[in-house]
Each structure stands twice: as C-alpha cells, then as structure tokens.
Amino acid sequence: MAVGNATQGGKDWSKVLGMGTVMVLLAIFSLPTLIVLLPGMLPTGVAKVCDRTEQGYATFCVGGLNLCGVFPYLMKLWTDDHSINAAANIISDIFSILVMYSAAGFGWMMFMAIPPVVSAFLTVLAQRRVTFLRTLQEDIVTEWGPEVSIIDNTDSAPPPAKKRG
Amino acid sequence: MAEQPLETEEPGTDLPDGLVPPDEDALESADDSDGLMPPHKEPESSGRGGPVLLRERYLVDSGARLPEFDQPSAKAYAVEDRRDLANKVFALVCTPGVPVRMDDIIAFRTMDFPGVLALIEWEVVPWPPLGQSAMVVIYEKPLGGRVIDRLRRKDVRITEYDVPRRLTEPLIEGLQALNEKIGPHRALRPDNLYYLDEDMEEMVLGPHVTAPPGFDQPADFEPIDRATCQREGRGTGDIRDDVFALGVTIIHIVTGYNPVAKVKPENLIHQRLENGSYTALCGNTRLPLPLIEPLRSMLADDPAIRWNHTEVNNWVTGQKTNPVKKMSSPRAEVPFRFRKREHLTLGTLAWHFAQHRSDAVRAVQSDDFVNWIKRYPEGNATLETIRGAVQTAKFHTESYQGSDDYLVSKLSNILDPTAPIRYKNLAFMPDGFGPLLAVHWGVKGDPQEVAQLLAHDIPGLWFSSRDKLNKPLLDAQKNFAKLKSLLAINDPGYGLERVVYEANHGFACMSPLIAKNHVVVIEQLLPALEQAANSADTSSRPIDRHIAAFIASRFDQDIHPHLKALAAPKEDTSIIGMLSLLAFLQWKLRAPSMLALTSWVGGLLGPAINAYHNRHTRDQLEKEIPRLVRKGSLPEIFNLIDDAEKRQEDGEGFRAAQEEWLQAEEEIRDIEGAGEERLTKAERSGQQAAATISIMLGLTVVSILLVMEIM
Numbered sequence: 015m016a017v018g019n020a021t022q023g024g025k026d027w028s029k030v031l032g033m034g035t036v037m038v039l040l041a042i043f044s045l046p047t048l049i050v051l052l053p054g055m056l057p058t059g060v061a062k063v064c065d066r067t068e069q070g071y072a073t074f075c076v077g078g079l080n081l082c083g084v085f086p087y088l089m090k091l092w093t094d095d096h097s098i099n100a101a102a103n104i105i106s107d108i109f110s111i112l113v114m115y116s117a118a119g120f121g122w123m124m125f126m127a128i129p130p131v132v133s134a135f136l137t138v139l140a141q142r143r144v145t146f147l148r149t150l151q152e153d154i155v156t157e158w159g160p161e162v163s164i165i166d167n168t169d170s171a172p173p174p175a176k177k178r179g
Numbered sequence: 180m181a182e183q184p185l186e187t188e189e190p191g192t193d194l195p196d197g198l199v200p201p202d203e204d205a206l207e208s209a210d211d212s213d214g215l216m217p218p219h220k221e222p223e224s225s226g227r228g229g230p231v232l233l234r235e236r237y238l239v240d241s242g243a244r245l246p247e248f249d250q251p252s253a254k255a256y257a258v259e260d261r262r263d264l265a266n267k268v269f270a271l272v273c274t275p276g277v278p279v280r281m282d283d284i285i286a287f288r289t290m291d292f293p294g295v296l297a298l299i300e301w302e303v304v305p306w307p308p309l310g311q312s313a314m315v316v317i318y319e320k321p322l323g324g325r326v327i328d329r330l331r332r333k334d335v336r337i338t339e340y341d342v343p344r345r346l347t348e349p350l351i352e353g354l355q356a357l358n359e360k361i362g363p364h365r366a367l368r369p370d371n372l373y374y375l376d377e378d379m380e381e382m383v384l385g386p387h388v389t390a391p392p393g394f395d396q397p398a399d400f401e402p403i404d405r406a407t408c409q410r411e412g413r414g415t416g417d418i419r420d421d422v423f424a425l426g427v428t429i430i431h432i433v434t435g436y437n438p439v440a441k442v443k444p445e446n447l448i449h450q451r452l453e454n455g456s457y458t459a460l461c462g463n464t465r466l467p468l469p470l471i472e473p474l475r476s477m478l479a480d481d482p483a484i485r486w487n488h489t490e491v492n493n494w495v496t497g498q499k500t501n502p503v504k505k506m507s508s509p510r511a512e513v514p515f516r517f518r519k520r521e522h523l524t525l526g527t528l529a530w531h532f533a534q535h536r537s538d539a540v541r542a543v544q545s546d547d548f549v550n551w552i553k554r555y556p557e558g559n560a561t562l563e564t565i566r567g568a569v570q571t572a573k574f575h576t577e578s579y580q581g582s583d584d585y586l587v588s589k590l591s592n593i594l595d596p597t598a599p600i601r602y603k604n605l606a607f608m609p610d611g612f613g614p615l616l617a618v619h620w621g622v623k624g625d626p627q628e629v630a631q632l633l634a635h636d637i638p639g640l641w642f643s644s645r646d647k648l649n650k651p652l653l654d655a656q657k658n659f660a661k662l663k664s665l666l667a668i669n670d671p672g673y674g675l676e677r678v679v680y681e682a683n684h685g686f687a688c689m690s691p692l693i694a695k696n697h698v699v700v701i702e703q704l705l706p707a708l709e710q711a712a713n714s715a716d717t718s719s720r721p722i723d724r725h726i727a728a729f730i731a732s733r734f735d736q737d738i739h740p741h742l743k744a745l746a747a748p749k750e751d752t753s754i755i756g757m758l759s760l761l762a763f764l765q766w767k768l769r770a771p772s773m774l775a776l777t778s779w780v781g782g783l784l785g786p787a788i789n790a791y792h793n794r795h796t797r798d799q800l801e802k803e804i805p806r807l808v809r810k811g812s813l814p815e816i817f818n819l820i821d822d823a824e825k826r827q828e829d830g831e832g833f834r835a836a837q838e839e840w841l842q843a844e845e846e847i848r849d850i851e852g853a854g855e856e857r858l859t860k861a862e863r864s865g866q867q868a869a870a871t872i873s874i875m876l877g878l879t880v881v882s883i884l885l886v887m888e889i890m
Contacts, residue, residue, distance in 0.1 A: 071866035078873030082880040089884050121873050128872070129865025136861040140850045147843040154843075158792045158836040163844075 046091055046101035053105050054084035057118030075125040076118050083117025233302045236262050237317050239270045241307050247325055248318075250371070252277050252390035258317060267320035268299055272306055272313050273389045275697055276621030277411075278614055279314050280388040281685030286361050287388060294353025295364070295384045296321060296373060303687075303697050312697035314687075318386055323374020326382060330432065335379050339433055339467035343495045346382065346432060350425055351495060353384045355488045358418040365392035365416060367424040368400050369431045391614030392416060398444060399437070399460060400424040403451050403480045405608055407530055408599045412607025412615035417651070419482050422491055426477030427460060429470065438464040452526040455508070456480050472502040479503045481597075509556040517542055525555070529594035533601040536587040543590060544569060564593045579635050588637050592644035600641040602632040609638060609655035612662075613682030620679055621689065630675045633659070633666055658682075670746035672738070676728035684733075690725035701733040705761070705770045712775035717782055722757045730760065736767055751790035754783060755821055762817035772811030780816065781808045787820050792833035796825065 040048040061076035087104045094100065104110050154162055231239045238259040248255035253271040260266040273279050287298040297319040306313040329335045337346055350367065357364055364387045371385035389395075393413030398406040402423045405413040431437055439447055439462050450459035457478040466474060473494050479485040484503050486494075494500045514521035515528065518535055522528040532539035542548050543565055552558040552565075568589045575581035584603045591601040599606045605628055607615045612633075620626035632638070638659045642648060648656065665677045680686060688698040688707075692715055696707035708721050715721070722730075727745060731738060741763060744756025758780055765773060781804050788800050800819060807816045850857070 067863070067866055069867070069870075071863075071870040074870035075866070075873040078870070078875070078877035081877040085877075085881050085884055089888055093888060124869045124873055125866065128869035129862045132865035132868055133858060133861030136857070136864070140857065144847050144850050147847050151840055151843050151847075154836050154840045157794055158833055159794060161792065162833065162836050162840050 044096070046096050046098050047088060049098060049101035050087055050091055050104050051084065053111070054087065054114040055080055057115055057122070061118075061122065072122075072125050076121040079121030079124070080114065080118035083114040087114070229307050231304050231306065231315070233258075233270070233304050233315055233317065234300055236260060237268065237270070237300060239272075239304070239315060239317075245269050247328065248320075250366075250386055250389050251395040253316075253386070267322065268317050269320045271316045271318060271386055271389050272309075273316065275309065275311060275313055275687065276618070277390055277394070278617040278621070278683040278687075279316075279685035279699070280391065281699060283361050284316065284388045284685070290360055292353060292356045292360070294349045294351075294382075295357055296375070296386060298386070298388065303699055303703060311695040314389075314685075314697060314699060316386065316388060319375075321373030321375050321383060321385075322377045323379045323381075325370060326372040326374060326432075327369045329374065329379060330435070335374075337432055339470055342429055342433060342470060343497075346429060347425065347491060348495045349382045350384060350428075351422075351488055351491045354418055354421045354425070355492070357384075358421070358488070363392065363416055363418050363421050365413075365420060365424075366390075366395050367421050367428060368396055369428050371395075372428070391611070391618075393420070393611075394614065394618075396424065398448070399439060400427045402482065402485075403448075403456050404482075404597055404599055405611075406451065406456075407448055408606045408608055408611060409615065411618035412599070412605065412611035414608030414611030416608070416610065417482075418488050419485050422477050422486055422488060423456075425491070426474050429474060429477075430461060430464070430466065433467065433470065434464055438462040448530065449520070449527050451480075452530055453510070453522075453524050473500070475505065476500070476503040511551060511555045513551070513554070515548060515551040525561070525594040526598065529591040529598050529601075532587055532594070533591050533606065536583045536603075539587050539590065540569075540572075540583045561593060565590060568593060579631075585635065585637075589640055589644075592641055596644050596646070600632075600638055602635075602637045603628050605629065605632060609641070609652065609659070612638070612659070613679075613686075616675075616679050617683040617686045621686065626675060626679070630666065630678075633663055633678065636663065670742065671722070671724050671727035672731040672742035672745065674724065674728065676724050677731055680729050680732035688725055688729040690723050690729070692721065692723065692726065698729070701730065701764070702768055702770075704730065705764055705768065705773060705776065708761075708779075709773045709776045712779040715779070717779045720754075720757055720783060721776065721779055722760065727760075730764065734764065734767075736763070738763065751786040754787045755790070755817075758784065758787065758813065758817050758820060762813040765812075766814045773813065774809070774811040777808045777811045777813055777816065780813060781805070784816070784820060791826070791829050792836075793829050796829055 037048065040051070055077070058073060058077040058080045061080075062070070062073040065072035087110050091100055091104060151163070229241055231241055233239055238261055240257045240259070243257035245255040245257055248269050248271070250271060253273045256270045256272060258268045258270045260268055284298065284301050288301065291297060298316060299319060300317040301314065303312050303314050305311070306315070323329065326335075330337065350372070354364055354367070364384055366387035367384060371387075373383050373385050375381040375383050391411055391413075392415045393401055393405055394410050396410070396413070398410075400423070401408075401413055402416075402420055405416060405420065408414070439460055442450070442462070447459060453459075455478075457475045460478065461474075473486070473491075476486040476490065486500075486503070490500055492498075508524060508526075510523040514523050516522075517528065517531055518538060520527075520531055522531065532542070549562060552562045555561070568586060572581045572586040572589075579585055588600075588602045591598055599608050599611075605615065612629075616626055616629040619629050638656075642652065642656045642659075645652070662678045662682060665673050665681060666675055668674065668677075676689075680688070685699060688694070688704070692711045693704070693707040696703065696710060698704050698707045704726070708726075712721070722745065727742065731742060738760060741756055741760040744752050745760060747753045747756060761776070761780060764770065784804065788797050788804075791797050791800065803819055804816065807819060
C-alpha cells in the first residue's frame with residue numbers, strides 16, 4: 015500500500031528499493047550503461063538532494079536537461095561498442111562530461127529563471143484586474159453615491175491590504 | 180407636600196410672535212361690570228384705519244365705531260352693504276386669542292331665529308386697527324337700539340305687569356328656538372337685549388358667538404356653580420343656565436338697577452353659596468309679588484329643580500306652574516373661621532379653601548375643623564373621607580398626588596360635589612375646559628397649569644366624586660379621556676396643541692407663521708401659509724406643531740399616515756410627510772395654485788430628493804421641481820418625489836449596486852490581501868513550468884536521437 019511504503023524517517027523505502035533493483039539489474043545486464051549514467055546523471059542526484067519543492071520540480075528540471083546531455087553518449091555506447099572500456103572512455107572524456115554537466119546546469123538555470131518571470135506576469139495580470147475592479151467601484155459610487163460602499167460592520171472581510179510597491 | 184412639574188414636554192408656552200395680545204384689561208372689565216353699562220373702550224389702534232371688505236359685499240369701516248353695539252369681547256363697527264344700501268347691519272370684531280363659537284356661527288348663518296338678532300355673515304379679514312386678521316361677524320342692526328339705554332332714557336317703560344309678555348316671552352322664545360337648533364345662548368344680560376324696530380315693539384337677544392359661553396357674562400348672571408368658575412371656564416351649559424340669566428335680567432330691568440352692585444364679588448359669591456342665589460342677588464330689594472315665585476324658580480341653584488323653558492313658557496302664558504319651594508340647605512350651627520371669613524356651609528368652605536390651598540391643608544388637619552365638621556349634618560362621613568384623602572396625600576409625598584393643590588382639589592370635591600373642577604388657581608366646569616385652555620394660552624400665554632390638570636387627571640377626580648353622571652357629564656368624561664390620550668403623545672399633530680384645537684373649534688391657529696392671519700377654519704390655512712411664504716424664514720418648515728395639530732383637529736380626513744411620516748426621526752421621511760400632508764390638503768380642499776408655498780416647500784425637499792440613491796434620478800428630480808413649482812401644485816410635486824414605482828426601482832437598483840460593489844471589493848481584497856500566497860503560488864507555477872519545459876526538452880532530444888538512429 016502507498017501509505018505503508020512511507021516508513022520511518024520520511025524515506026520512501028519502496029523507491030529506494032526500486033532504484034536499487036534497477037541499479038542491480040543494470041549492473042548485471044548493462045554495466046557500461048550504468049557506468050555512463052552514474053557519473054553523467056550526478057547533477058540530477060545533487061538536484062534531488064537539494065530540491066526543496068514538494069513535487070521535486072528542481073529534480074525534474076535538472077534531470078530533464080541532464081538526460082539531454084547524457085542520452086547522446088548512451089546512444090553511442092548502445093549502438094557502437096557496448097563495453098566497459100567504451101563506457102570508461104566516455105566518462106573519462108572531459109568534453110562528454112562537460113556536455114552532460116552543462117546540460118544539467120542549463121536545467122538548473124531554467125529552474126532559477128522561469129519562476130520569477132511567471133510570477134511577474136501573474137502580478138501584472140492581478141494588478142490589471144484590481145484596476146478594472148476599482149474603476150467599476152468608482153462608476154458605481156458615481157451613480158449611486160458613497161453610501162453604496164458602506165459595508166455592514168458585521169462583515170467579516172479583512173480590511174484592504176496595502177498595495178505592494 | 181411636594182409639587183411635581185408636568186411630565187409632558189410643553190412646547191410654545193408663550194404667545195406666538197405674530198399674535199397681538201388682546202386687551203386683557205378690557206376683557207377683565209366685563210366681569211366687574213354691573214351688567215348695565217356696556218364697555219365703551221376705544222379700539223386698539225396698532226395699525227391704520229380704513230374700510231375692510233368682507234365677502235366682497237360688506238364694507239366695514241374700521242374708523243367708525245358703534246359702541247352701543249359693543250360686546251365685552253368684541254367691538255362694533257359701522258358696515259355698508261354694497262349690494263343693498265338699505266340693509267342696516269353692523270360688524271363685531273372679535274378679540275384675537277379668545278375662541279369664538281364657530282359651530283354656532285356656521286349654523287346661525289344659515290338659520291333665522293325669532294327673538295334673536297340675526298347673524299348675516301362672517302369672515303376672517305385683515306383688521307387694520309389690530310395690525311392682524313380678526314374674526315368679523317356681521318349682524319342685523321337693531322334699529323331700536325339697546326333696551327337698557329332706552330329704559331335709562333325713559334323712552335320705554337317695562338313694569339312688572341309687562342315682564343311676562345313684553346320681556347320674558349320674546350326672550351324665552353328666542354332661547355328655546357336657539358336651544359333646539361344650536362344650543363344655549365349663554366350671553367343673556369340686560370345690556371345684550373335690543374329692540375329690533377324703531378317702535379321698540381320687538382325685543383331680541385343680542386350677539387352671543389363672539390366669545391365662549393358665559394365669557395362675557397358678569398358673574399351675577401351665571402348660576403352659582405358657573406359663577407365660581409373663571410369666566411373662560413364657565414362652560415356651554417344648557418337652557419337652564421339661560422333661564423337663570425333671564426331671571427337676573429328681569430330683576431335688573433324691573434328694579435331699574437343692580438341690587439348687588441355695591442357688594443364685593445367675593446362676598447356676593449359667599450352669600451350666594453351660603454344663602455342661595457335668589458336671596459343673595461335680590462338683596463333687600465322689594466320685588467313685585469307676582470314675580471317672586473317665578474324669579475325664585477328661575478334662580479334656583481340646583482339645576483334639577485330650576486325652571487326650564489317649558490315652565491317659563493307656562494308662566495308667561497298663564498298656565499299652571501310648579502314653583503320651586505324655598506328650601507334650606509344643610510348648615511352648621513356655629514361658624515368655622517378660615518382666614519378671617521366665617522363659614523356655615525361646606526360649599527363656601529370648599530370655595531374658600533381653593534383660594535388658600537396651603538392654609539386649607541393645615542386647616543383640615545386642625546382640631547378646630549375636626550370638631551366643627553363632626554357637628555355638621557352628616558359631617559362624620561365627610562370627615563372620614565377627608566382623612567382618607569389626607570392620608571393618601573401623605574403616602575404620595577414625592578409625587579403630584581401629594582401636593583397641596585391636588586389634595587385641595589380632592590377636598591373641594593368632597594366638601595361640595597356640586598362645585599366646579601378646582602385645581603390651583605383654576606375653577607371650571609367640565610364643558611368649559613376647552614375655552615379655559617384656549618384663553619390661558621391665547622390671552623395669558625401660559626397653558627401650563629391647564630395642561631397639568633389634564634395630565635394629572637384632575638377632571639377624573641371630579642367625575643369620580645359625583646354620585647351619578649348624566650349624559651352630558653358622561654360625554655364630558657369621555658371627551659377628557661380622549662384629550663388626555665392626545666396630550667400624552669408628543670408627536671407633531673398631538674400634544675397640548677392638539678388638545679387646544681380639538682377642544683375649541685373657534686380658536687385660531689397659534690403658529691407664529693400664521694398667527695396674524697387668524698386662521699380659524701381649515702380652508703384658510705393654505706392661503707395663510709401662501710402669504711407667510713413671502714415673509715417667513717424659508718429654511719424652516721411650513722408645518723410646525725401648531726399647524727400639524729390644527730390640521731389634525733380641523734381636517735375631516737384621515738391624516739394619521741401623514742402625521743406618522745411627519746414625526747419620523749429620519750429627515751427625508753419627515754419632509755415627505757410634510758409634503759404629503761400639504762399636498763393632501765391642497766388636493767382635498769381644491770385649493771388654487773400656491774406658488775410661494777410650493778416654492779417654499781420645493782426648497783426644503785433636498786433630504787427627500789437625496790432619499791433616492793441614484794444620482795441620475797436625483798438630477799432628474801432637481802430639474803423637474805422648478806417646473807412644478809411654477810405650476811404651484813403640491814400634489815404634483817408629491818407625485819414626483821414619492822413615486823412608488825420609481826422608489827422601488829431605486830431601492831432595488833441600489834441593493835444590486837451594493838452587491839456588485841461588495842463583490843468587487845471582496846475580489847480586490849482577495850487579490851491584494853493574498854500577496855505572499857499569490858507569490859508563492861506564482862513561483863510554484865514558474866517552477867512547474869520550468870520542470871515541464873525541461874522534461875519536454877529531454878523527451879524531444881531523446882526522441883530525435885532515437886529516430887535519427889533508426890533512420
């Protein structure tokens with residue numbers, strides 16, 4: 015059961031077990047792939063450790079682009095020479111490592127840059143809505159007088175918040 | 180013992196600004212008169228004289244006095260009938276502040292009574308000598324002049340043998356006819372009898388409508404119960420009171436003088452209470468033998484045994500009569516001395532106690548009084564009742580019921596149940612309450628005492644002290660209950676103002692706005708307000724407490740909803756109440772266009788217009804009102820301002836607008852109030868977007884590489 019999978023210390027032991035099983039299976043049946051994946055996807059592992067979002071957006075963001083950087087070398091390994099030696103050559107090649115880690119870094123940059131942009135966009139939208147509503151209220155007051163804005167004291171709505179500068 | 184102030188809030192205890200107070204001395208002089216001499220006072224001249232046109236027919240010359248036709252409460256002036264110069268008439272100008280007998284005036288004008296001077300016309304007109312409007316009554320001119328003047332000049336002689344046929348018969352006929360159609364005359368005295376013709380054949384009763392019943396009468400001509408009252412409180416009475424006055428008139432005419440002219444008024448009252456009116460008023464005069472029994476019967480103090488008009492008619496026509504026997508009233512063997520006056524009867528004591536209330540309270544608790552009253556016929560029972568009243572007063576020391584005035588009022592009822600209602604310095608009959616209040620307010624400017632006695636239910640004490648109540652008294656009791664309930668309400672249209680107009684149909688509205696116009700009937704009100712609009716402070720309202728009460732008492736339509744609105748604490752509702760009342764008056768009375776009044780009211784409609792929420796509606800109303808003001812139509816303004824459909828639409832629209840405004844406000848608060856949360860949400864959305872883009876890129880690269888490899 016899903017609930018039962020979450021055990022003491024907050025760690026999801028089923029995931030750990032699953033990952034361990036995949037690793038063992040990869041080690042048994044495709045050790046060169048594992049040799050490339052482990053160091054190549056290391057930034058994703060680091061992102062997973064650092065990720066404070068509940069949904070693991072940082073991990074997905076870094077992992078997605080990290081995979082972009084790793085996958086060409088995996089393809090080469092799988093199609094040319096699927097050996098431990100070839101895997102070691104890829105890993106030891108500074109250019110391939112740079113490609114893998116740069117892709118991961120680009121992913122991290124995206125994770126850092128996109129949220130403020132989205133937030134700013136949403137704020138502008140909200141401000142435009144507030145302006146529209148204020149204009150509507152002014153029109154109502156012009157037509158019906160200030161008494162239209164008198165709200166019953168029993169109203170539980172909080173007082174208007176100050177606008178952000 | 181403590182005296183409590185009147186609980187009700189009394190507005191306007193003074194004379195209104197616009198009202199010229201009447202010559203009180205001239206009025207008072209009527210009581211001092213011996214009944215033979217008419218008052219010959221020059222008119223008050225606060226303004227210029229000149230002719231005044233009445234009903235577009237009668238030209239009253241305010242500079243031409245006719246003192247021989249004066250009444251104590253009204254001055255006589257020469258009149259010219261412009262349609263019939265041969266028609267001989269004269270005018271009586273009534274005293275402002277003194278209520279006239281309006282019901283009698285209206286009824287009298289449409290009827291003709293034998294033996295009574297004919298009332299031709301009436302109207303309230305501006306009267307230059309007074310500088311204000313006054314009630315003017317046009318009477319047929321008696322060509323033979325005043326009877327008493329003719330007797331003095333020996334132009335005519337009335338002997339004891341002429342009394343039944345030449346004096347009593349025409350007068351009793353007039354009294355009877357008047358009583359059947361209108362009510363008692365109550366102004367029968369020698370100086371108010373006239374000869375209608377120059378040959379002095381036809382004797383008639385003079386005017387009686389210019390003052391309250393008995394107001395113009397010297398006390399001698401009033402039965403003892405009414406004689407001890409203030410003259411404004413003597414009450415309407417009935418024809419037996421006229422018969423009494425007729426008896427005294429006969430004595431004066433037959434003897435040629437007033438037998439008690441030299442007796443001090445208070446001594447005469449004392450003698451009348453102690454020995455009976457007949458004995459006291461005749462004094463030592465030798466009356467003709469045939470007149471003694473009829474006069475004793477006409478002057479009987481007990482109205483139940485006093486002759487009525489039928490008995491007088493029987494005497495005049497020589498039929499069998501039932502003369503009143505000389506009866507001795509119960510009296511003490513030894514006198515009780517109170518403030519230097521010796522009393523043998525409870526009646527005189529009650530009358531004297533009422534004049535010295537603090538001393539009276541001490542006196543009734545003294546051993547002298549107790550010993551005296553124990554020896555009085557049936558005095559023990561009276562003593563017990565008095566002791567009960569004193570104990571009750573001691574029990575209520577903190578309230579008005581413990582005051583000397585209240586206790587003495589009770590004592591007066593106990594000692595003399597036939598006495599008038601007495602309270603403080605007031606003494607009046609139940610049917611004289613209205614004029615009492617009117618004169619105290621209109622002439623003396625202070626209605627407090629009268630209002631207090633009504634609030635303290637002093638008449639209730641009087642009614643409860645009487646063994647049995649006849650129909651007039653039961654009616655009076657009901658009337659007092661009604662007046663008291665009106666007094667208890669403090670809204671406009673009620674209170675003491677309502678009481679005074681309800682109890683006096685001939686009392687002019689005392690509102691300072693229209694006091695000078697002397698508005699007596701409701702039809703005069705709107706024209707008076709129209710006139711007032713030109714000079715009044717138009718920031719004030721045209722309906723004050725006096726006008727509201729006047730309308731409520733004189734207008735025969737149901738105006739309770741209007742009064743309720745007028746009394747509303749919300750200014751707009753109150754203004755609409757005022758407008759609706761005036762509009763209702765103009766509509767129902769079919770009053771002509773009222774430009775100035777409409778303009779005045781239109782200027783006060785701000786709060787009523789502002790009661791509409793919608794600004795466009797307000798602008799529309801403000802543009803429309805000047806057009807209707809120019810038409811002078813209050814009903815149209817009212818229809819414009821208080822359009823029910825428009826008001827409903829406005830109310831519904833306002834509620835919808837309120838709802839819309841509130842929703843917008845809540846949304847704004849949601850947006851502005853949830854700042855941190857919104858930022859967090861936006862950041863999360865950004866992270867999600869970044870993750871999605873990254874995964875999509877990853878999948879795309881993987882897919883492209885796989886496809887390239889396959890191809």
